[in-house]
Amino acid sequence: MKVTVVGDVLLDVDINGNATRLSPDAPVPVVDVVDVRHRAGGAGLVATLLSNDGHDVKLVTAVSDDDGASHLRRALAGIAVLTGAPLAPTPTKTRVRIGSHPMVRFDEGCAPAPTPACTREMVDAIVSAEAVVVADYGRGITANPEIRAALAEAACRVPVVWDPHPAGSEPVPGVAVVTPNLAEALAVAKAAGLDPSRTGPAEAGRHLQQRWRSSAVLVTRGEDGAVLVGSSGDTKDIPAPRTSVTDPCGAGDRLAGSLAVHLGRGVELPEAAARAVEDASAFLANGGAASLAVPASAEDRADGRAAESADVSTRVSPVVELKGLGLVNGPAGLEPDGVQLAESVRAKGGTVVATGGCFDLLHAGHARTLAAARSMGDCLIVCLNSDESVRRLKGAHRPIVSQEDRAELLLALSCVDAVVVFGEDTPEACLDRLRPDIWVKGGDYEPEELPEARLIAGWGGRCVTVPFHPARSTSGLAEALAKVG
Incomplete structure (x- = not known):
C-alpha cells in the first residue's frame, strides 16, 4: 500500500x-x-x-x-x-x-x-x-x-x-x-x-x-x-x-x-x-x-569507520577467509560465521534480519532493499545463491559475476554484516540454520504470500516485503551492457 x-x-x-x-559525589x-x-x-x-x-x-x-x-x-x-x-x-x-x-x-x-x-x-x-x-x-x-x-x-x-x-x-x-x-x-x-x-x-x-x-x-x-x-x-x-x-x-x-x-x-x-x-x-x-534503535557501532560502520570491539554486528572477513572456511563446498553451502553471527546477536537480545537472492550485477534497487532490511534489526545476513544454483534458476549464461565476487561486493556494503552462500534452489535449508527474526524480500505482494512464510513463522519470525524499484533489474542492466559492448 x-x-x-x-x-x-x-x-x-x-x-x-x-x-x-552510587556516585561518591552525590547519592545517585x-x-x-x-x-x-x-x-x-x-x-x-x-x-x-x-x-x-x-x-x-x-x-x-x-x-x-x-x-x-x-x-x-x-x-x-x-x-x-x-x-x-x-x-x-x-x-x-x-x-x-x-x-x-x-x-x-x-x-x-x-x-x-x-x-x-x-x-x-x-x-x-x-x-x-x-x-x-x-x-x-x-x-x-x-x-x-x-x-x-x-x-x-x-x-x-x-x-x-x-x-x-x-x-x-x-x-x-x-x-x-x-x-x-x-x-x-x-x-x-x-x-x-x-x-x-x-x-x-x-x-x-x-x-x-x-x-x-x-x-x-x-x-x-x-x-x-x-x-x-x-x-x-x-x-x-x-x-x-x-x-x-x-x-x-x-x-x-x-x-x-x-x-x-x-x-x-x-x-x-x-x-x-x-x-x-x-x-x-x-x-x-x-x-x-x-527495539528499533540502531547501535552506534553500526552507524560507525556506515560512516566507514572500523569497529573497535567484537560487537554483535561485527562483519565477517572478506572472500579470502570465506574460501578457507569451505564457503563453496561446505555442508549445504553454509558459511559458519554467518550462523555464529546470528547466534551471537540472538544471545544478546538483538534482532537478526536476513534477505536472499542472486545479486548478479549489483544495482541501486539492490542497495535500497539491503539498506531498508538492515534498518530493521541488529545485523543483516544475505543468503546468496551459489553459481550452480543461479545457473539452474537463470540459465547457462548466468551468473555474470562469480559467487566469490558477488559475496565480496555485498560485504563491501556497510549495511551487510555477513554473506551465506547456499547451493540449493531455495533458501529453506539456509534459513533453518540461521533462523532469522525477520526475512526481507523485494516484491509487490503480501508478506504471508512468500513461500518461506510458514517456515519463518515456525520459530516465531516474520516476513517483510519492500517494494521493487521500477526500471532497476539485473536483466535490464545486462542488456544495456551488451549494447555498449
Whole structure:
C-alpha cells in the first residue's frame, strides 16, 4: 500500500547501561554505559514501522543539516524522505535506561520551530497516497498552508488519520480519525470550558469530533484501551490486550499507522480501531520503539569507520577467509560465521534480519532493499545463491559475476554484516540454520504470500516485503551492457 506520513521527525537516543554503585559525589547511581542507540522518532517512527511492514512509504517532513540529522537519515535509510527548507536544531530526546528501567530523559531543541517550506514533491506525495498518517509533534510542518490544503483534499478521497499534539495545528476538517490520548483530549475540553472532573473520554471525544469536524475521534487510554466516537456521537469502548510494558514509547505511532492501513484496506472503522489497539499492544510487548534503535557501532560502520570491539554486528572477513572456511563446498553451502553471527546477536537480545537472492550485477534497487532490511534489526545476513544454483534458476549464461565476487561486493556494503552462500534452489535449508527474526524480500505482494512464510513463522519470525524499484533489474542492466559492448 502507498502510505504517506506527514509530520515532524525527532531523533531518539537510547543510552543503555548497568548500575551497581552510587556516585561518591552525590547519592545517585553510576551508570556504566553498555551501548548508545539512535532511532527516528515522531513521524520518522511511524514511517519506519510502516516501511518494516512492507508498505511503500513516503515521509513528508523537515530535516535539519546538523549532526542529529545525519543520525536521522541513517535511521531512515530505504524510506523516501521529502523535505522543505531545513530546520535547526534537530529535536532530540535522550533516554537513559538501567537494564530495562527508564531512569531519566533529556530533551534538546524541542521548542516550536518556524513553519517549514513546501515543495511540489511533498504535495504530490500526499495527493498520490492510498492512506495518509499525520504525526504532528508541534514543529510546524502541519501549519504549512500548502500541506494543509493537500491534506484536506486527500481527506475527501482516502483515509487520513491524524495524531495531534498540544503544540501543533488543529486537524483539517474531514479526516477519517483523530487519535488524541486521554490527557490531550481532556486538555482541549478544559480549554473550551468543560469541567475536567466531570468529563470522561467519551464526552471529550464528542467535543473534539464536533470541534475538528472529523469523521471520528479515537481517544487512547494506554493499558485501558481506547474509546471510539463516531460521526453521530455514538461511542464504543475498545479494550486493550493485557501485556507487560516497560516503556510505552511509540504506542501511539504504531496505533495511528496501523489504523490508517486497516482503513485503507477497506476495514470498517470499529474493527479497524480494535485491530489498531491490538497492534499497538503487540508492538509494546515486543519491546516497543527501543527495539528499533540502531547501535552506534553500526552507524560507525556506515560512516566507514572500523569497529573497535567484537560487537554483535561485527562483519565477517572478506572472500579470502570465506574460501578457507569451505564457503563453496561446505555442508549445504553454509558459511559458519554467518550462523555464529546470528547466534551471537540472538544471545544478546538483538534482532537478526536476513534477505536472499542472486545479486548478479549489483544495482541501486539492490542497495535500497539491503539498506531498508538492515534498518530493521541488529545485523543483516544475505543468503546468496551459489553459481550452480543461479545457473539452474537463470540459465547457462548466468551468473555474470562469480559467487566469490558477488559475496565480496555485498560485504563491501556497510549495511551487510555477513554473506551465506547456499547451493540449493531455495533458501529453506539456509534459513533453518540461521533462523532469522525477520526475512526481507523485494516484491509487490503480501508478506504471508512468500513461500518461506510458514517456515519463518515456525520459530516465531516474520516476513517483510519492500517494494521493487521500477526500471532497476539485473536483466535490464545486462542488456544495456551488451549494447555498449
